Amino acid sequence: MYRMISFDLDGTLADTFPVILKSFHNTVQHFTGEQINDQQIFDTFGTNEQGMLRSLLPDVPLDIASDYFYDVYQQAHEDLRQPFPGIVDLLKDLTSHGIQVSLLTGKGQQACDISLKMLGLNGYFKPILVGSPERNVKTDNLKHLVATQQIAPTELAYVGDATSDIQASQAAGIHCFSAAWSPSVQLDALKAVNADIYESVAALREKLLG
Template identity: 30%
Template sequence: MIRALLFDFDGTLADTLPLIYRCFREMWVEIDGRERSDQEIMNHFGPPEEEIIRREVPAEQLEYTLHRFYTLYAELHPEEVRLETAIHRLLRHLKTHGYQVGVVTGKGRRSAEISLSHLGMEEMVDTLVTGSEVNRYKPHPEGIKTALEHLGHSPEEAVFIGDSSADVRAGKAGGLATIGVRWFPGADPRPFDPMPDQVVASPEELMSWLERKTGG
């Protein structure tokens, strides 16, 4: 019986990648005058943004750069990230039907909390595990296992939902059923590797899958 649904965040619960690219691009232009492409920025993904910045910025500029990144992230959020009513409807459906909801994301806690607040999702999430709290990032399942411990559920009682192959690998490594989502414009067109147990193209399709699995 599925009792908990764990979600990735960027590209899964919110189409935040354009915002992330823009914040890193504007931040780096201020620091060294060179504009990075989306691909150059993506190549740094894995650790949370504070760790990426710490690795790339001289120590004397670190405090200012972190402040600047998060200022940009908060200021540009309403402009770059649209509130998706279908995602809200999905989360409300899950809470109404007694499921627990977790978010397991590689982004840092500060940016995750900014996004959850802007999108009105804080009260819909029972546990949040970010890249700031783990030592090993996806595709390692540490964050997923931590979220399950917080919720008090076994892997057999949960499913992990994400938009990347790293999400699928992390979910499988944690012993969970996995769902790959392709519901935002600009989603990665490449096939998942490995394939998740199910691929869905809309939040409504995810709800239908869950109803079939639970018989109601």
């Protein structure tokens, strides 16, 4: 039986990708006057916003770019104030069944804080582990959860929407439930590497709680 379920944020708890893309497009255009395409932003995924900004705006001081980005991110998030349907009930139900709920995201702390507040999800997750500006640290963070929460790898599962989430989980010896309910999910790519895929929050709830 699982003692902890850890969740990804972007594309798993809420459809935040339009907010992310809008914020990076706005920030890059503000500092360079140029427009970039979505793929250029996706190519920087894996690091947190600090790492992404360093890649996209290497000539702009990071503190200045960051201040502007987080202001834009907060404003863009006004258009997204709700998680995916069923997420809040799932988190409550897991907790009521004695299963600890944690958050493990590639976002930086400031963007994570903004998203949780705007989505009304503060207080549901403990602990919360965030990303690094240097590299993808999800495998490290999953191992950290096992080491610090006194649980076996078989007692922890991760819920994420990307193939990189599956790879990070496998590298840590953790099972990954693939969340395929986001409009932007790459379903065929998930199916190529994971058989445990859920196209609705309700289906995952049924799997976890019966």
